[in-house]
Amino acid sequence: MSTQVHGRGLSGPRRSRPRVARLTAVVGAATLTLSAGLATPLNPAPQQASAADSKSVLTVAVAQSVDSLSPFLAQRLVSTSIHRLMYEYLTNYDPKDNHAVPGLATKWEPSPDKLTWTYTIRSDSKWSDGQRATAEDAAWTFNTMMTDDGAATTNGSFVSNFRKVTAPSPTRLVIELKKPQATMTALDVPIVPKHVWEKVDDFSKFNNDKSFPVVGNGPFVLTDYKPDSYVRLKPNKTFWRGAPKFDELVFRYYKDQDAAVAALRKGEVSFVAGSPSLTPAQAASLKNEKNIRVNDAPGRRFYALATNPGAKAKNGRKFGDGDPSLLDERVRHALFMAVDRETIIDKVFQGHAVEGEGYIPPRFSQYFWKPSASQELAYDPAKAAQLLDQAGYKKNGSGKRLGKDGKPITYRVLCHATDPNDKAVGQYLEEWWGKLGIGVTLDCLDNVTDPWLAGTYDLAFDGWSVNPDPDFVLSIHTCAALPATPKDTGATDNFVCDRRYDDLYARQLAEYDPAKRATVVKQMESRLYDLGYMNVMAYPNAVEAYRTDQIKSIQTMPSAAGNIYGQDGYWSWWSAVPAASDGSSDDSGSTGALIGGVVAVVVLVGAGVFFVLRRRSTADDRE
């Protein structure tokens, strides 16, 4: 060993310095811990609704990262929900029954030939920088999306049927169409201020997240944003419908849902929705908690099992490798009838869902459809076995059903690796279809998109959120949605292409009478059900929770029993009323922090004293 090292030891400092250093370290650590521990609790959490400075803050826990704050680029629910608060759309949806109500437009009217829509733009909407919002802003927004690929990234499909958009006066917007379109009162496009956005060079790269506050005319103005931390919004005091009641709205980022639930329990956040719902266990644990209300509302999603109908492109080229037996309607119906939806609701969703029937969930009452008794493919394993026998897929000696190639049938079921429901339902499918003599292989993947687009699956767990206007979820089963060639990406969900369905789709899109349109939509659902390509197994509830000591009241959608997060409109956050500020929760928090602080001081000082005394008592021995 090097003697230099020993030499350093001989000339090293004597015992007083290390001891002082240690004492300093102990005191320093104690001070740091205490200052960190007490700094905020004694100065009540600013994010709490009823803070001591009487500023009411509504804090919403969100799990998704904001992908972009540009309405032309944002695709995620959290981002589009925030855009709903920042910018007005032409129309909005009534929270009671989803019918179109005024937004930036006060009135709208189609021409007799159904090809021109004229909107009256309100004169009392102002941008947050004081300028008036006019028809020119709306025309510029639509024209930019029609002419710039970057600006068409997210909402391009809304303008694909537009021929021309003009603003003859500040209060008149005229949209000319290529063909009739019934969804003109459901254009979910944020209208942006022309005088701000016309300065943008490249819409495909501008994220609208550098300069605050962001100019808008919605109920809230975005004042601050930190990626993966928070989005802060202030009420727009000049909002035409009236300013929101809370002084601030904060979306806080919680990557872990259990941590978000803990934050709600503590009162650090006012609202938790989960992604997309709280788990049954989380809901159960919050149910009996003081000052917390669990909102178990009928959801807007359907949860289905989709069958590969033989992937093909618009040019007629077939691709993928879906099992040919699934091209037989009897086989698809047999699989339908061997799924016990009641068990799925009870065991998998633990009651937080409704049994699935038609394609559109019951909360959209206007379009909700149920199969008739004679049409219904109810749970009936015996009938299912019969259907398979009729179709020529008989069991062999070991109880396996054989395909036309003589090999036992085993279906590959595509499932989302991150969705526990898929895996649980998959286990049941293995059991139920196994009894029929059909094997199941669960392909649970992080990225299901690739095999899905390539058509390399037999069945897949599927689900969509349905908008008040059902056009989009209906359109994804039209032949027009297929990819142009196998190399392209279509807008199709599942490669379904049926001429009768397509005819009905065209009829509903050209039908401007709401009642008549609803009738055609129901016929489409009936046709889709009969085809057996989509087995809607459940309508999962939206399970969310909020603190009643922070939020006194809040608008659900639908009003009677609906959800709060991700509404069609800004109703929930705009309507939320702060609970009366009695300061009780903060006081207890401060008292708790004080007690905790005192305990920590005692422990740390005690530990320090013990440490010093112990060293002193043994120092001589160690010499």
Place this chain on the structure above:
Amino acid sequence: MSSVQKAAAEDLASPAARTPRAHTTTAYVRYGAGKVGGAAVSLFAVLVTGFFLFRLIPGDPVKTMTGGRPVSAEQLAAYRREFGLDLPLWQQFTDYCGKALTGDLGTSYQFRAPVVDKIGEALPNTLLLTGTAFVLYTALGIVLGTRAAWRHGRLGDRLNTGLALTLYSVPSFWLGLLLIIVFSVGIGPIPGLFPTGGMESGGEEGFAYVLDVAHHLVLPVVTLVAVEYGQTLLVTRSALLDEMGSDYLTTARAKGLRDDLVRRRHAVPNALLPTVTLVFVNLGRTVAGVILVETVFSWPGLGGLFYQALSVPDLPLVQGLFLFFAAAVIIMNTLADLVYPLLDPRVGR
């Protein structure tokens, strides 16, 4: 110059005096050059591997990115052009290498922002968390490891080592959640002292901001320190135990030195080499973030960003982060290699 100084200078300049030092310096330079050269080769290998490895992921990133919404063939082609995916693979590779050398790691598909900007946003947050934890768990590990070795076999050693091993085996996300339940929400008489997640409350400025961040930092740092200090403790303890029977320690004691001094000034410096290796490896890891702890505490760092990039997959972001993490580890290992000869002259000869 006085005659004495002159003589000394001449003495130094004479071949007899210069040769050993020159030899040592040359050997070190040769050794260092070898290590730096090796690091450069490793970095290039990472660049190549990163590029081709992530292209082995099946599927078309543009289709994945746009899947589920209506996109025309023209739009798809425009995306491919925008991200350079329409070029032949070799050209994509040369473009990538050329840009990487100038610090341009491409544009994230999902965030529509330069990868360098996304890394720049998250890196300080990660360094604050992992750096603070690194200093604490390294110090704690070395101090407790030294004590445990010095009093090996005694109750303190057994308790210390047992606790370290237990905590080292505990899943960090589980411990994190436990700490949130106990010290954030509060249980029984224990009040909720710390925030449940995030790095800041928002809206704070100046000293209040510093305190706010420190307040948010406590639980994630405690989690990391608890899980990580055991490794340093065990390595330090084991290395020191190897030194314990050495003659020079007996000599030092025989000279009448305090036990404390024998340990700190003689034994520990000689037993430090394995610990130094571990310290540099851990230092390299600090930039990679800690996915589980960052997730549980919603810390806006690089670990979480990497997870988001992989789940899309956002190729430029994945590649950029992969390169960045690998470079950090390579650089830290190289630095460790360069420091070894200074600690132990036998290394590098």
